Amino acid sequence: MNSKLKSEAADFLFDAILSLENKEECYRFFEDLCTSAEIKAMSQRLVVAKMLMEKKVYTEIVKETGASTATISRVKRALFDNDTYGYTLVLDKLLDKGEN
Structure with a gap:
């Protein structure tokens, strides 16, 4: 775990996220918490991670997501x-549930 991130405030944030029960609650909370650009950037990085796990090449990822090669490298x-292993943890859980 990254000790630079660990704090009471971060714990409070993560507890808030864990309290959400469905996508509608997530949309409502994150719309208040983040800008639309921040949500799109986080969403894009998760899709890039999924595509990298699927062994997609950079050119295909850029074309499909619009992510820069710098973003793809960072996610990689x-x-x-x-x-x-945060991306792997989440993606494995999503794929186990059949959510793509």
Whole structure:
């Protein structure tokens, strides 16, 4: 875990997210919490991670998502070179549930 992120405020945020029960509640909360650009950027990074796990190449990812190669590289490092495995954790759970 990244000790730079750990704080009471971050714990409070994550507890708030974990309290959400469905997509409608998520939309309502995140619309208040984030700008639409921030939500789109986070969504894009998750889709990029999914495509990288599916062994898609950069050109295909750029074409489909509009992500920059810098963003794709950053996600790739987080996906394969970090020890947090956050993307893998979430994507494995989503794929197990059949949500693509």
